[in-house]
Structure formats: C-alpha cells, structure tokens
Amino acid sequence: MIGILDYGMGNLFSVSSALEGLGVPFIISDNQAKLNETDAMILPGVGAFKDAMTCLEDKKHVEFIRDYAKKKPLLGICLGMQLLFEESEEHGLTKGLSLLPGRVIKFSGFSPKTGKSYKVPHMGWNTLSIKQPESCLVKGLSHHYAYFVHSYYVDTNRPEVVIATADYDVDVPAVVGDGQNVFGTQFHPEKSSECGLSILKKFIEYAALRKQTNA
16 A cells, blocks of 8 residues: 655645556555555655645654654655755755755756756656666666656765766756665656656555565
8 A cells, every 4th residue: 555645735636646557556645644554655746845844844744754764665756856855945945854865956047068048947858867777766667758847956965865867957866765765756757658657666566575574
C-alpha cells in the first residue's frame, strides 16, 4: 500500500491516476496513523516552497515526514522533491525538511557560458543524464526523457545524492536520493510517459523489497 500525503499543495489526481494505471493500491490522506501503515509514501507538491512548508508545519507533518523516512521509503515529486532539502530562497529564505543536503535556488535566466538569456521556467521535455546507474530508481531504465516545469532547482555540493541530472544551462538534479529511504524527482513522473512511469514503478518495487527485508 502506497500513501499519498494530502497537505493541500499536491497534484493528487495525476499521482493517484498513475498509481491506478500501474495497478498499485494506495490511499490519499493527511491522517498520520493511516499513513504510518503504508509501505511507502509519496510527497507531491505544486506551488511555492514557503507556502508548502507552512502547510506542513501547520498540520504538524514536518516531524512526521522525518520520522517516516527513517523507517520507510519516501518519494518527493516536483516541489515535494525540493522540500526534502535544507532550505529554499523562493519568496525569502525558508527551511526545508533537511532530509538531503542542498539549497533550492532560482534559475538566473542568464548564461555566463553563452552570454545569452534563457527562458525561465524550465518547461518541456528534457533528457536525463544518469549519474548513478545502479540506483534502484534508474537501474535498467530504457527511456530517459522527462517533462519539467520549474523555476527553482536544487544546488548541492554532495554528488552522492544526485542520481540523474538534466541540462538546462546548469546540471539540474532531476532524480535524487540517499540510497536508503529518501528519494525525489524534480519532474512529475506521472506526466513523463514511459520514463516517469518506469521510475515510479521502480520506487514501488523498491518499497516492496524493503518491506520483505524488514519483515
């Protein structure tokens, strides 16, 4: 059973539709007791970092998420991935969940490499460059195109948490994780065709494996 955390700022319909298509049982809930019974949890996110953290704090989900990730797999999607990191400069400096090292910053819109401006947000299909081919989320992945829509990206000096990147003037962390329980995708896997659905399926398979191992 997969839990989808409903905290008021997630695209619940598209995520749940993807799980339905994969034939995976799930619940959408903000009830921590019910979510604790799941095998893995998805943290979706659409909107601004500051607003999302306020929602999580108001609903007392911050410590719950941190505790959950100590025991079971957690997947942050889009803004949900950014929330996994230490802080964001979006609408003023805001502390994140601090489950992964790094800071969320805005695309500058100007490339010092080319001396030209580029469009912000990063929107459209882009190719994933796999940095950790043995990671459970990308091992054996045959399709590498994902759909992005974001104006902020993760800046981290810890390459071990970057599983895959996408080139948009800078190397954008597109798939991240600690290799244990905490994972994230900057793109929406449920909107990224075969590539995204494969990654979502691999996360679910990993959760099932972790459940068997811990049984």
